[in-house]
Amino acid sequence: GEQVEQRPPHLSVREGDSAFIICTYTDSATAYFYWYKQEPGAGLQLLMSVFSNVDRKEEQGLTVLLNKKDKRLSLNLTAAHPGDSAVYFCAVIPYTGYQNFYFGKGTSLTVIP
Amino acid sequence: GGIITQTPKFLIGQEGQKLTLKCQQNFNHDTMYWYRQDSGKGLRLIYYSITENDLQKGDLSEGYDASREKKSSFSLTVTSAQKNEMAVFLCASSIKGAGNTLYFGEGSRLIVV
Numbered sequence: 001g002e003q004v005e006q007r008p009p010h011l012s013v014r015e016g017d018s019a020f021i022i023c024t025y026t027d028s029a030t031a032y033f034y035w036y037k038q039e040p041g042a043g044l045q046l047l048m049s050v051f052s053n054v055d056r057k058e059e060q061g062l063t064v065l066l067n068k069k070d071k072r073l074s075l076n077l078t079a080a081h082p083g084d085s086a087v088y089f090c091a092v093i094p095y096t097g098y099q100n101f102y103f104g105k106g107t108s109l110t111v112i113p
Numbered sequence: 114g115g116i117i118t119q120t121p122k123f124l125i126g127q128e129g130q131k132l133t134l135k136c137q138q139n140f141n142h143d144t145m146y147w148y149r150q151d152s153g154k155g156l157r158l159i160y161y162s163i164t165e166n167d168l169q170k171g172d173l174s175e176g177y178d179a180s181r182e183k184k185s186s187f188s189l190t191v192t193s194a195q196k197n198e199m200a201v202f203l204c205a206s207s208i209k210g211a212g213n214t215l216y217f218g219e220g221s222r223l224i225v226v
Contacts, residue, residue, distance in 0.1 A: 034214070034215075043217030044156075091215075
């Protein structure tokens with residue numbers, strides 16, 4: 001089945017700096033890609049989703065890059081602020097199992113004021 | 114907008130006890146999910162259901178039962194609680210179909226004494 005690796009597990013950046021998180025996946029038929037944010041004591045909240053025909057998507061200080069050749073998905077938070085401190089998860093869905101999301105293990109981001 | 118409500122937020126039980134978690138959603142979503150979240154391990158799918166009375170096993174279904182009594186509710190039972198099962202259980206829902214966003218509840222923390 002699909003294997004999703006996410007790194008780094010922990011990341012500290014200063015306010016105003018960028019934070020960069022990478023996920024790699026194994027199934028070349030993977031169709032849908034997601035980034036979720038989890039704040040303490042809360043469920044996961046969708047940040048951005050992309051379909052496999054999209055290489056780059058930008059929204060509100062977030063940039064998602066998809067490199068299908070290398071099977072790599074990344075999230076870049078530009079100009080991070082303390083409110084961005086949370087755990088971030090990538091998730092993917094293969095074409096064949098459209099209900100089954102595969103999640104990375106998460107990246108705990110701390111933004112230092 | 115809608116909301117997913119998980120009860121209880123904390124569930125304390127004894128080893129060997131049968132324990133049940135409940136989830137309600139008012140999105141009118143077809144598909145509902147139960148995930149287990151362990152620190153440093155990401156989310157792992159226990160069960161999902163694509164409609165009332167439907168159940169599909171995820172990767173982690175052993176030791177659990179689930180029940181989709183009606184479209185809006187999905188319950189998860191730990192059949193015999195073990196101390197190594199202390200984790201956060203997350204309920205989610207989505208529209209049926211490929212690539213649809215997951216919406217999450219805030220989670221229920223299981224504590225086994």
